[in-house]
Amino acid sequence: MSRVLIAGAGMAALRTAEALRACGYSDEIVVVGDEKYPPYNRPPLSKEALAGEPTLEQLAFRQKASTEDVVWRLGETVVSADLAGRTVALASGEVLAWDALVAATGVRARILPIPGGDSVRRHVVRTLDDTLELRPLLTPGARVVILGAGFIGCEVAATAVRLGCEVTCVALDPLPMLRPLGPDVAAELLRRHEERGITFRLGVSVSAMAENGTTVELQLSDGSTVTADVIVEAVGSVCAVSWLDGNGLDLRDGVLVDSALRPLVNGSPVDGVAVVGDLARFPNPLFGTGEWRVEHWSLPSDTGRRAGAVLGARLVGEGYDEVVALPFEPIPSFWSDQFDVRLKSYGMPGLADPDGVRLLEGDLADECVIGYHRGSELMGVVGIGMVRLVNSYRDKVGLGKVESP
């Protein structure tokens, strides 16, 4: 009886387990995850679930018959791994042996180091428990200060405004969602969000905070202050990789892997180990030479299926070399709902030249599709509305695809 051990119990873990079963692996699969919940869908945590009554029933992924015998060890944490000895250790001290290991521990919300800032009024939105904790605080008139103006920050801001809160968004960047979308699109979204009642304090950071009764005073880097009843930090993520320390892996940004999602030690892949989801920094020839870590919703499924197929072939003993040699070129996609704005993207818009952002369809002030080019190549598209049209560009992004006008 062999054992696949999956560290992390999110969507990527589930898709990996399903893919292992789909390719005929029938021995043990053990999933160890630090949250007490089975895999659930995270995007609604900053949107519908935060606006309504968040429940696990609504968010949990459906369980397929093929994975009914997976052993879920929830509420437990993997604290170290020995890749040579093929074991992991849990926080409880228990040591589990494995024949194949999947790193699916993902990311945590980043917490800013702010002087005086250990207030109980600070929140993040990453897990169901985070959203359950935040939801009752978003009452009409509550002063909500969002730190960060990326997608999650803007989604939480839009949800809080809809719930009647007074929302201020504080960010170091001069425009919301600037890095992924570029200045023109970001400026247009700033205009729309200000119109809907979000106050933006851009180009500033928080230098200190102080509790004052039931509120918190935030001191900003430009000398001004903001008062908050609730603070939500949405300033990116930190990879949960420390449990892999000591194995010679490249852990500088997630885990460096090859196209079969095997981690590399001195340039050589470690067979029997795979990295999936937010952690995998993998090559994608569709977008050029290099390796990228992508935190979009589509990647846990793409990488989970790939890892399951590779590990499954090895464990079952059928066609391993052939499976490893298959190309792996997923097209990242994400969406974001902010008020009535549906943003949808395919590809890697962030790889565009600074002057490579061009309107492909529609009108920036209304609905549109924007192309992100490097030279004449379309690296990514972003749609504001126009879902059917932006979807039609999905197969046109990437090197050597259709050249855009």
Next chain:
Amino acid sequence: MALKVVVDMNVCQDHGQCVFAAPQVFQLDDDGRLVVLIEEPDESLRAAVEDAADVCPVQAISIKG
């Protein structure tokens, strides 16, 4: 039991990811609204329909049978 596709239209947000997975079964109409073309697809489409349910961002698709 025959394969049956059920989309919860209260949950569906017309992302259209299912259309990539199973274009024989799902389509976005001219207004961008999701239309289920075949509610009881042939068994040969099972894998495609399963894939469509998996890639639905709001998990609005369920499969019976």
